Amino acid sequence: MxxxxxxxxxxxxxxxxxxxxxxxxxxxxxxxxxxxxxxxxxxxxxxxxxxxxxxxxxxxxxxxxxxxxxxxxxxxxxxxxxxxxxxxxxxxxxxxxxxxxxxxxxxxxxxxxxxxxxxxxxxxxxxxxxxxxxxxxxxxxxxxxxxxxxxxxxxxxxxxxxxxxxxxxxxxxxxxxxxxxxxxxxxxxxxxxxxxxxxSQFREYRVPEIIGLALQSIILSIFMDPRFFWFPKSLPFLNLGETHFERHFPLKKLSAFQAGVSREWQDSLEKISSIRKRNSAGWTEELKRSEFLNQFKVIETAIPLLRYPLLVRQSDQRWALLKASEARGLGVMQAYPESLDRLDELAQKDHCACCLNAHAVAQQMITLPVHGYVSRMDCQKFRELFALVET
Ligand SMILES: Cc1ncc(COP(=O)(O)O)c(C=O)c1O
Structure with a gap:
């Protein structure tokens, strides 16, 4: 930001x-x-x-x-x-x-x-x-x-x-x-x-909450570059890169601070979308001959993905890839660790039958970044990463 x-x-x-x-x-x-x-x-x-x-x-x-x-x-x-x-x-x-x-x-x-x-x-x-x-x-x-x-x-x-x-x-x-x-x-x-x-039942943001938002914006604007991302990621109150089942999330109306942050949102959205579209298409091209990664069918359409999802067939290769990426700060992530039928909050309910495909996808998925920092140099680093795991 x-x-x-x-x-x-x-x-x-x-x-x-x-x-x-x-x-x-x-x-x-x-x-x-x-x-x-x-x-x-x-x-x-x-x-x-x-x-x-x-x-x-x-x-x-x-x-x-x-x-x-x-x-x-x-x-x-x-x-x-x-x-x-x-x-x-x-x-x-x-x-x-x-x-x-x-x-x-x-x-x-x-x-x-x-x-x-x-x-x-x-x-x-x-x-x-x-x-x-x-x-x-x-x-x-x-x-x-x-x-x-x-x-x-x-x-x-x-x-x-x-x-x-x-x-x-x-x-x-x-x-x-x-x-x-x-x-x-x-x-x-x-x-x-x-x-x-x-x-009308939702409450307004309180002043300390808006100050908190402003501080988070500042931290994120300084440290969003993947080379420095380890810092905000290490701050527990930001919960970056994690996905939780949150029972008691706040119900608030958007504040005027957030609306202000959104000024010129069409321009930034269109700019970011065109970068994401280009990088998504780049990954499709780059990985189409890979023997150990599976692409999703609909990726053919020119669409700005938020992250580029892939399936890694073998579990040991997947973990090796995630570990090596973390050591190099490349931002390959594992998506949601489990399908919803395996979540403790849902698993006991009779209306949540076992979902084998969703479970298999959760076990195999990785996602690649498509944001503006995925430069040419990064692509070379990614190539080395995939080569390392494939051998
Ligand atoms: C598919 C999907 N639905 C809903 C949500 C909830 O959005 P939020 O994190 O803003 O509460 C998310 C958040 O990442 C999401 O990915």
Missing amino acids: PMKSIINGLRGWIRGISEIERFRKELKAYHAIEHVFLVSSGKAALYLILKALKSLQPDRDEVVVPAFTCYSVPSAIMRAGLRVRLCDIDPETLDFDYTLLEEIIKSDTSERILSLIPTHLFGLPSDVARVRRLITGTGIKLVEDAAQSMGAKVKGQFLGTLGDVGFFSLGRGKAFSTVEGGIVLTSNTHIATALKEEL
Whole structure:
């Protein structure tokens, strides 16, 4: 995050509500969407959406999610008082296994399903149109998890605008970040009215929390270069590079400081997206002949990925790669360590059947960085890293 954004944040804080309104207006115009709501995180956004949908259909209480996704998703569902229903994934696309999804939608208990959450994990687009066809006439609402894909388009349409309601995360490491934050988008008036009602229960940021955000922005702006990233990563209060099942996350409205940080967000989003698109395409080309790495099918599409996911067939090679990358500061990561069916918080529930594909993917996945620091020199370092593990 550049220093200029932090100064904009402080100016925005002074301007107050008008700064938040500016951000909302710009988001609506950019995405050609009727209603936008701003909150403190992606999980707060999902919680808000689910509470609103539940208020419209109180007799439904289940939410169907892919079994390999961010742990914030089940935590938001459970915090909203709903049940998580898992659908295993297609290990070649990370999207739902559509045969299983169809079985769930046609099952005897499907009238309990409140919503279904297609997820564009790492920016790989889920087939939202296919999900839409499957749920037509069922009353199930389509909630698009675009937490990791703000600014990406499929067939000319922004991800996040394809469902009944969608959301982005503005958390650290996302396509565009305000340290933390979440955006809810919908053009459905009924849903918007319910969202507005639920949002009135969210609190405002307190002054010490905004000072905390400003300090985090400063630390991140100084140390975001991968050569120095070990420093913020070593600070326990930043929780960088970790994924947790958080039961009690805060429910706040986005602050004017964060809205201020977002000034000129279209320009930075477009710049960052074009770098990510170029680097994603670069990885596809670079790794297509690899004997020990599996690429995902949909990576052919020109899309700005948040990180570049791959599967390493052999577990010893995967661990060797992760270890060697850590020693060299190259930023290869392991994604979510387990599928949702193996999480302690969900494992005992009868509606969470064993999901073998999701489990296998969790055991094999690594992700490569695609941000602006992945320069030509880094590519050579990555080549050496892959060669080291392959031999
Ligand atoms: C797919 C997905 N959904 C939801 C979330 C929740 O967003 P946040 O971290 O802003 O709460 C994340 C966060 O990384 C995510 O990756």
